[in-house]
Amino acid sequence: MTETGARRDVVIVGAGPAGMTAAVYSGRALRSTLLFERGIPGGQLNETDRIENWPGFAESVSAPDLMAALRTQVERLGAEIIQDDVLRIEPSDSVHRVITAQRVVEARTVILAPGSRPRELTAEGAARLKGRGVSYCATCDGFFYQGKSVVEVGAGDSGLMEALFLTRYADSVSVIVRHPKDDPRAIRASGLLRERALAHPKIRFLWNREIVAVVGERGVAAVRVRRLEDGGIEEVPADGVFVNVGHLPQTEFLRGSVPLDPNGYIVTDARLRTKIPGILAAGDARIDAHRYAQAIIAAGEGATAALEAEQYLSELPGRRSSNSREGG
Numbered sequence: 419m420t421e422t423g424a425r426r427d428v429v430i431v432g433a434g435p436a437g438m439t440a441a442v443y444s445g446r447a448l449r450s451t452l453l454f455e456r457g458i459p460g461g462q463l464n465e466t467d468r469i470e471n472w473p474g475f476a477e478s479v480s481a482p483d484l485m486a487a488l489r490t491q492v493e494r495l496g497a498e499i500i501q502d503d504v505l506r507i508e509p510s511d512s513v514h515r516v517i518t519a520q521r522v523v524e525a526r527t528v529i530l531a532p533g534s535r536p537r538e539l540t541a542e543g544a545a546r547l548k549g550r551g552v553s554y555c556a557t558c559d560g561f562f563y564q565g566k567s568v569v570e571v572g573a574g575d576s577g578l579m580e581a582l583f584l585t586r587y588a589d590s591v592s593v594i595v596r597h598p599k600d601d602p603r604a605i606r607a608s609g610l611l612r613e614r615a616l617a618h619p620k621i622r623f624l625w626n627r628e629i630v631a632v633v634g635e636r637g638v639a640a641v642r643v644r645r646l647e648d649g650g651i652e653e654v655p656a657d658g659v660f661v662n663v664g665h666l667p668q669t670e671f672l673r674g675s676v677p678l679d680p681n682g683y684i685v686t687d688a689r690l691r692t693k694i695p696g697i698l699a700a701g702d703a704r705i706d707a708h709r710y711a712q713a714i715i716a717a718g719e720g721a722t723a724a725l726e727a728e729q730y731l732s733e734l735p736g737r738r739s740s741n742s743r744e745g746g
């Protein structure tokens with residue numbers, strides 16, 4: 419394990435849209451900035467093909483190319499990206515310690531941007547057809563289903579919001595529900611949402627069913643569902659399957675050091691500050707941001723967190739910078 423020499427002004431965990439945007443701001447503020455990424459910089463956007471709702475592009479743009487350009491921008495502005503897995507944060511009153519698989523780094527501020535992963539559908543065929551008809555983001559992919567039939571898996575608030583959103587594009591949206599219609603557990607969404615979904619002419623509910631397989635060769639052709647009352651199997655034709663069975667924030671490494679809510683999201687105030695002075699959070703792993711889970715929101719939070727970190731650093735007693743670019 420390496421004990422790194424210079425102390426950093428800003429250490430960022432995660433190089434998705436949130437973390438890399440934070441690095442752009444910290445780099446431009448001439449703060450010594452180190453960004454740890456366990457995989458390939460770009461985060462979840464590396465898993466999709468094109469992005470159509472990132473402002474500034476008249477046409478859709480390749481999401482991995484967009485993230486590669488952001489990485490180049492980060493490095494041009496002087497922030498360092500190291501491929502390493504952050505295992506633990508040890509907060510302190512003065513300088514925090516960031517423990518990775520290969521090194522220990524001292525950080526005057528830490529921006530946590532580890533993101534989250536959609537909880538995946540375990541039904542047969544779902545993993546194989548992910549990105550080819552099985553989607554975890556209606557805001558991102560709904561547009562491609564104009565005039566088509568889609569299935570929504572998940573009847574909580576997010577699932578029904580997504581089903582209603584999909585009616586803008588799709589001709590029919592079938593929502594699979596694991597309980598009978600009159601069971602109070604059937605729809606876990608709030609009242610108004612539930613009423614709107616139940617009344618919508620394009621939405622139908624497949625009550626008391628569970629999805630067992632997604633069927634199709636190069637794209638989705640149908641889903642296979644099991645009737646829970648008698649175990650019988652039915653095939654429902656569909657062009658796409660939208661899954662909304664929850665998210666898993668990538669925050670296990672923070673347990674015991676940074677306050678998390680019961681679902682594992684990082685708790686902050688409206689200025690993205692955790693309870694620990696100098697430790698901030700941004701993006702899909704943060705308590706409010708995950709509600710929409712959008713790249714532009716994550717990026718905006720990254721910028722906010724970096725500006726808040728800058729504010730914090732400028733108010734520290736002595737205000738000495740650990741800017742390695744100034745030899746600190």
Ligand SMILES: Cc1cc2nc3c(=O)[nH]c(=O)nc-3n(C[C@H](O)[C@H](O)[C@H](O)COP(=O)(O)OP(=O)(O)OC[C@H]3O[C@@H](n4cnc5c(N)ncnc54)[C@H](O)[C@@H]3O)c2cc1C
Nearest residue numbers: 432434435436456461462504532533558701702711712713
């Ligand atoms: C298939 C798909 C398609 C999408 N399409 C769109 C779209 O069209 N438009 C849109 O706005 N949004 C889209 N999204 C959502 C968008 O990608 C996310 O909202 C956004 O990426 C969140 O950014 P983030 O920086 O918070 O987290 P992430 O993108 O999840 O990045 C977090 C990074 O942190 C790293 N990390 C985590 N823990 C550690 C650790 N301990 N040590 C080191 N590194 C760590 C991860 O490897 C990851 O690279 C899509 C998501 C998916 C999955």
